[in-house]
Amino acid sequence: MIVALLNQKGGVGKTTLALHLAGAWAREGKRVTLIDADPQGSALDWSEQRAKEGVPRLFGVIGLARDTLHREAPELARDARHVVIDGPPRITGLMRSALLAADLVLIPAQPSPFDGWASGEMLKLIVEALIFRPQLVAPFVLDRCGARTIIARETAELLVDHDPPVLGSTIGQRVGFADAARSGRLVGEIDDDGPAAREIASLTAEIERLMR
Template identity: 45%
Template sequence: MIYALLNQKGGVGKTTLSINIAAELTRLKRKVLLIDADPQGSALAWSNCRDEPSFTVVGMAKPTLHKEIDLLSGDYDDVIIDGPPRIAELAKSIILASDIVVIPLLPSPLDVWAAAETVDLIREAQVYRDDLKCCLVVNRKIANTAIGRDVRKALKELEVPVLKSDVGQRVAFPESMATGSTVLSGWNSKGAKEINKLVSELRRIK
């Protein structure tokens, strides 16, 4: 399965989620490839400071990704693509290369509006790929806040499935990333459980 994490807005946690999702799939005995398709190269930088590599990370921020994905993905059970913000041509290629596009967003009105731009790109691609799936995931949710509760109501306007598995605002995510690790490595059991649930829900999408 090829999962792309994509949003035209930056700062929504695409790279952090991509890495943690890849780590969880690896824990489940899947052979995983993470493609860093963001010219900023944050996932590659993270991989360079890992002590014990458990999955492969490669860089390919090219608008021909959808034409080359088969050459890269043949030996893997799952591929995760970490997409860039604000590069429409590259985003379109990533969408065409994917089976499921996951749109992370923060629980804020600005993020809901930005997610709509990505949804529009996906709907354009679905004209050619009617089997292409997409979903939204609420990231960095702050518990017991009105905006955290209300974001799902706002997202209904996009008419795109919203995963039930929210990911909370937890310091363990940036702390683990800084050391080339993930929340699955014992940094925070709540964060690990959130990633477990998120991946389980993603794998049920057909």
């Protein structure tokens, strides 16, 4: 399965989700490759920091920020159970290539005044991709939800019949994700029973159910 994290809006947590989904599957014993298709190279930086910290590698991270991704990712998928693509922060040929490569596109968005929900460009790209990949699944996932607020629940309820849909699992705005990033780790490696780790586990399980 090839999963791409895409949204033309920056700062919505694409890299964090990409790393943690890849890590969750790798910790289950599955072979995983993460493609860093963001020219900023944040996932590669995380991988390098992990090596500096002397933490064993969980999965491979490959820099592949070019618009031939739709041809190269399936080749990588032959040798891995899951390929996770951390996509670019703007609409480019590279983002279109990632869309064409993916079986599942997750669109992270913060639950603030329709942060990304009304993005006509992103939704238009998905519609275009469905012409060539009719089996493509492309839900939104609410990310960086503020603690002790009801806005995430209200947004999810409002968008329950939205097309594309919104996943039931949400990811909070938690310090643990920043701490993990600085040390080249995953939140589950720092606190396997903490709220951040539980949210990632819930999201991973929902994705598995969705793609059966």
